[in-house]
Amino acid sequence: MTPSRCTHLLAAMFVAVFAGNSSGDEVSEKQKKAALEKLAKAEVKRAAAVEGEAVIAVGQLPEARLRAIAATLAKTAKLGRKALQFDDKEEPWKGKLTVIYLPERKDFAQYMRLVVGQRPETSWAISIRGDEPFVISGADLNARASNADIAAELSPLVASAMLQAKVGTTAKPPRWVERGLGNVVAWRAEGMSGKRFSAYKTKARAAVLGGGGRPAAPIADVWSGERPDGEWLAASLMDFLAFGPGAANFPKFLSALRPGENGEDPAITTAIEAAGWKKPAELEIAWRKWVTAGSPVKRQ
Numbered sequence: 677m678t679p680s681r682c683t684h685l686l687a688a689m690f691v692a693v694f695a696g697n698s699s700g701d702e703v704s705e706k707q708k709k710a711a712l713e714k715l716a717k718a719e720v721k722r723a724a725a726v727e728g729e730a731v732i733a734v735g736q737l738p739e740a741r742l743r744a745i746a747a748t749l750a751k752t753a754k755l756g757r758k759a760l761q762f763d764d765k766e767e768p769w770k771g772k773l774t775v776i777y778l779p780e781r782k783d784f785a786q787y788m789r790l791v792v793g794q795r796p797e798t799s800w801a802i803s804i805r806g807d808e809p810f811v812i813s814g815a816d817l818n819a820r821a822s823n824a825d826i827a828a829e830l831s832p833l834v835a836s837a838m839l840q841a842k843v844g845t846t847a848k849p850p851r852w853v854e855r856g857l858g859n860v861v862a863w864r865a866e867g868m869s870g871k872r873f874s875a876y877k878t879k880a881r882a883a884v885l886g887g888g889g890r891p892a893a894p895i896a897d898v899w900s901g902e903r904p905d906g907e908w909l910a911a912s913l914m915d916f917l918a919f920g921p922g923a924a925n926f927p928k929f930l931s932a933l934r935p936g937e938n939g940e941d942p943a944i945t946t947a948i949e950a951a952g953w954k955k956p957a958e959l960e961i962a963w964r965k966w967v968t969a970g971s972p973v974k975r976q
Contacts, residue, residue, distance in 0.1 A: 703771040703807075708732050710808050711774050718787040720778060727772065730754070731834065735777035741823055748827035749775060749834050752865040756838040759861055759918045761927050768841030774810040775830050784814030802837050805845050811837050828872060831862030839930075847934045850944065852899050856910030857918060863911075864919070879905065880912035884967045895960035899944055916963045917951065925951040 704727055711725045711734050725734045728746025730753035735742060753773070762768065778784040788796040792803070792812075799814040811833040817825055836858035843849055863873040883905040886892035898909045918926050932950035945956060953959040 704732065707771050707774060707808055711776070711810075714787070714791045718783065718790045720783045720787060725774075730772060732772050732774045733777075734774060735826075736780075736783075737777070737826075744823045745777075745827045745830065746775075748824070748866070749831060752831040752834045752862050753838065755865040756835045756861050759835075759857070759923075759926070760838055760842045760930070762838075762842065768838050769804050769809040770807050771809075773804070773834060773837060774808065775834060776810060776812040777826060777830060778812065778814050779816050781814065781816065784812070787812065800833055802833060802840060804837050804841055809837065824866070828862065828866065831865065832858030834858075835861035843930050843933055849930075849933050850899060852901065852906065852910040853914065853933065855907070856898075856912075856914035859907070860911045860915040860918070864915075876908065876911060880908040880915075881967055883908040884912055884964060892964070895956050895963065912967060913963060916966050920963075920966050922952060922962070928952070 708725050708727055711732055712723075715723045715725075715734065720736070723734065723736045724739050724742060725732055726739050726742040726746055728743065729750040731746050731749045733742040733746040733749065735745075737745075757768075776787070778787055784799070785796050788794050788801065792801060794801070796814065799816075800812060802811045803809065811830070813829050813833060815829045817829065832855065836854045839849060839854055839857055840847075860876070863870070863876050866872055882888065882890075883903075884893055893903065893905075893909055895913070897903050897906070898913050900906075903909065917923070917929055929947045929951035932947035948956055948959050951959075953962070
């Protein structure tokens, strides 16, 4: 290749990369502007929007705190991509995910009513359709809540949004799948030597294996929703499926959660079989053995 042709090729590559980055920056800037406009529409005062690596963090906090929270959420998004096995070029949504934190009940309710167009039935919401994907939390934390505490409330929503993007916006993953995966991805991303992950491991082990007068949990208790420790059961089973020794088959489990041709919701046994287990009892044995062994980590 001649020096002249090499120079032209490098120039073309620079222009292509610069143009791609500009396009991405333009989309994010529009999303950030839209986030601030929606806050104004909801009459939320003294709020800010800060663009991070993976999200646009929005809330009534100083920008420095929002940047720190956005950095934590970026770790969740990165691990979520890995757990859900997105392809390198596969993006869950256009631009970045807007993550809104409005702990004042009045502000949260007004945002849901005036912007989202829904009555708030829970303290959170997820919407990834369209050009302005977002999650919002109205969790009323202590006034002294740290950045880590706030991020711990928001991170599971980020992971849950990524799950929705993976299975498709027309699918509705079971609640225990959505929150179980969201929680365990958030806890792992925060740090596997951290207090939240350690507490989860202790409580999940007790729930799965029994003790203190409580029997070991049958696997059906995970999706029955009848146990008070169901949160730990769901997180543990999703931890096993997404990060355990059979994680390579996790996308098959997720694919099987999509509605059938006639829109019917698939049975959980169908998803379990798709992931390589002949029946729930077989999965239960492997899951319980994994928990008993201390849930050794195979991939992260």
